[in-house]
Amino acid sequence: MKNCRLLILGLVIAVVSMGFVSIAAAGPIVIKFSHVVAENTPKGQMANKFKALAEKRLPGKVVVEVFPNSQLFGDNKVLEAMLLGDVQMACPSLSKFKKYTKVLQLYDLPFLFKDMDAVGRFQQGPYGQKMLSSLESKGLIGLGYLHNGLKQLSSNSPLRVPADAKGKKFRIMSSDVLAAQFEAVGAMPLKKPFSEVFTLLQTKAIDGQENTWSNIYSKKFYEVQPYITESNHGLLDYMVITSAQFWKGLPADVRTELKKCLDEAIAFGNKVSAEKAIADRQKIIDSKRSEIVELTPAQRQQWVAKMKPVWKKFEGQIGKDYIDAAIAANK
Numbered sequence: 643m644k645n646c647r648l649l650i651l652g653l654v655i656a657v658v659s660m661g662f663v664s665i666a667a668a669g670p671i672v673i674k675f676s677h678v679v680a681e682n683t684p685k686g687q688m689a690n691k692f693k694a695l696a697e698k699r700l701p702g703k704v705v706v707e708v709f710p711n712s713q714l715f716g717d718n719k720v721l722e723a724m725l726l727g728d729v730q731m732a733c734p735s736l737s738k739f740k741k742y743t744k745v746l747q748l749y750d751l752p753f754l755f756k757d758m759d760a761v762g763r764f765q766q767g768p769y770g771q772k773m774l775s776s777l778e779s780k781g782l783i784g785l786g787y788l789h790n791g792l793k794q795l796s797s798n799s800p801l802r803v804p805a806d807a808k809g810k811k812f813r814i815m816s817s818d819v820l821a822a823q824f825e826a827v828g829a830m831p832l833k834k835p836f837s838e839v840f841t842l843l844q845t846k847a848i849d850g851q852e853n854t855w856s857n858i859y860s861k862k863f864y865e866v867q868p869y870i871t872e873s874n875h876g877l878l879d880y881m882v883i884t885s886a887q888f889w890k891g892l893p894a895d896v897r898t899e900l901k902k903c904l905d906e907a908i909a910f911g912n913k914v915s916a917e918k919a920i921a922d923r924q925k926i927i928d929s930k931r932s933e934i935v936e937l938t939p940a941q942r943q944q945w946v947a948k949m950k951p952v953w954k955k956f957e958g959q960i961g962k963d964y965i966d967a968a969i970a971a972n973k
Contacts, residue, residue, distance in 0.1 A: 670702055673730045677709070683860065686710050688907050699899055721734070724782065742777050751965070752945075762789075765879075790854045796852075812831055813834045820876075856918045856919055873942070882904060953965060
């Protein structure tokens with residue numbers, strides 16, 4: 643009996659010891675952060691800033707591995723990979739979430755926000771913050787918004803009034819709202835990957851596209867598009883996203899500190915984005931490769947009148963209260 647007790651005690655000690663070894667061997671929490679752009683972009687700089695802050699403030703507890711340029715996943719696959727635990731953080735464009743929630747389609751509505759200050763007010767307000775949790779039932783949690791900026795229209799011929807776009811082919815992201823936006827002016831929207839846009843423009847397989855100043859410059863679209871209409875008609879923003887299982891499974895103190903690091907990194911990225919939009923617009927002007935078309939108030943109002951009915955078309959999916967809150971943010 644005594645030998646039996648000693649054997650049981652020995653087994654217990656062995657199991658407990660193995661547990662301690664397992665915990666010790668587990669090491670720091672590894673966060674794989676996947677994104678699709680270069681490291682010198684606002685998104686790339688934001689991700690690297692988050693890595694630096696997190697590893698400095700949580701030494702030995704957290705390691706952040708950043709994978710730029712779609713090294714791990716493209717935006718179309720990253721959310722599925724996140725739910726499988728293959729990646730812990732990503733920052734897709736807001737248009738990529740329609741499979742998981744309809745409410746984020748709000749950000750694709752044309753002429754909804756008058757400037758980036760209005761965007762910021764809405765996103766930091768109750769409706770914008772509520773949107774971050776709109777994916778939780780699908781196993782995802784939004785942690786914050788990163789700006790790219792307002793979109794412009796580039797084309798092979800000048801676009802001054804909506805009639806100028808009629809019959810022309812424009813590349814869009816995979817978004818039903820963006821498709822309806824171009825159909826409203828009689829244009830033909832084509833859903834194509836971002837990586838193919840330059841070639842499509844260069845070969846004139848499409849007539850134009852919509853994008854921010856930083857994307858038009860960094861991807862050299864201005865070199866193959868003689869005209870860029872400064873329309874500021876839409877928004878291109880991103881959401882930093884994580885798995886609900888991963889985020890809620892973190893120790894509370896680690897989770898709190900990571901959120902602080904991320905908030906600081908996003909603020910840094912948004913500052914970079916604002917500065918880059920101004921600088922890249924000027925670089926395009928200086929290149930003399932593309933003419934910037936500035937709309938008169940009357941011309942701009944024609945675009946608004948044609949595209950604004952898209953709001954009503956998607957009001958039932960998005961929610962009138964969300965749209966009203968976005969409009970109020972312009973004041």
